[in-house]
């Protein structure tokens with residue numbers, strides 16, 4: 001299968017997901033905010049919900065790949081192992097001896113256990129039990145239940161640390177400390193996993209090396225007709241946006257890259273929390289999103305140059321229509337009162353995953369939004385999300401499509 005995603009809605013063929021695991025058991029009321037969750041999760045129930053989600057995608061013909069397995073398989077390759085260990089166990093975080101202690105322990109593990117360690121993290125008490133060592137300023141300072149290596153509970157939002165755009169992938173530098181190490185794991189998978197390492201796909205970004213120029217996949221929508229829409233948001237910076245746009249315009253089939261200027265707030269951290277596509281020219285849009293001002297980037301005249309054109313908020317729908325080369329786009333906004341709209345958006349009512357045009361996966365709890373979509377001719381495949389949704393992400397966030405049919 002050739003890795004390629006040139007549309008938000010082309011038939012979904014292959015997708016990377018992560019089934020929540022032991023990392024979720026590390027979430028507590030004390031650390032949840034820092035770890036970007038609004039509540040602690042019932043892990044087994046979250047897993048059961050996730051299994052329904054993956055079954056739904058399989059039933060519709062998509063191949064489901066698990067990040068944990070991909071990572072464990074990649075880590076069988078010595079170079080991948082070195083890369084992940086070097087980047088994960090970093091002196092600048094854990095000091096000289098803390099790093100040594102963790103690194104020695106990591107080196108003793110099988111590939112599968114190392115994958116588990118970098119996802120689930122480890123507490124001070126566990127590390128001392130496992131290694132018998134504690135002579136380190138970093139460890140001495142930490143409380144016993146402190147995660148000396150943080151867990152990565154947001155890994156099941158596979159949309160964000162990497163995203164496919166046309167025939168390449170953007171491996172993303174993440175905005176929040178809680179998610180930065182996810183990038184390392186994706187980098188290892190794409191560079192060394194046997195499924196990817198000999199494929200000639202392109203890389204649009206520099207991963208960790210992009211540092212402050214962050215981009216998160218939840219902001220990136222390949223809307224079609226060579227156009228990409230990106231939220232410049234709480235998570236994707238203007239710099240990250242322009243650098244990705246330049247890379248796409250000069251190296252891919254992208255003809256324009258639109259940046260929507262979003263509010264910086266948690267409820268709408270990514271573009272896909274407020275607007276997703278349900279078919280080639282139809283967007284499901286949050287009632288209170290309003291009209292977003294935008295910047296459209298096209299190729300400049302000299303190689304590597306880009307040109308930026310501003311458009312005011314009132315042009316938002318026209319900007320989308322022009323990009324798709326249609327007279328107008330269809331905007332679906334659930335007709336409901338302001339309370340229901342705000343509650344729905346909080347529960348990812350707008351974060352649907354298209355399986356093909358007019359077929360989407362959505363959380364079952366968003367009853368009004370789903371009924372409205374059905375009334376507009378969209379088949380909704382409902383999946384439970386009472387636990388999963390506590391991390392503020394829905395079906396689109398939980399999926400990283402690697403192959404979709406072209407439209």
Ligand SMILES: NC(=[NH2+])NCCC[C@H](N)C(=O)O
Nearest residue numbers: 036157218270391392393397
């Ligand atoms: N594509 C998305 N909307 N992802 C949602 C990610 C939610 C996650 N808790 C975070 O704050 O990063």
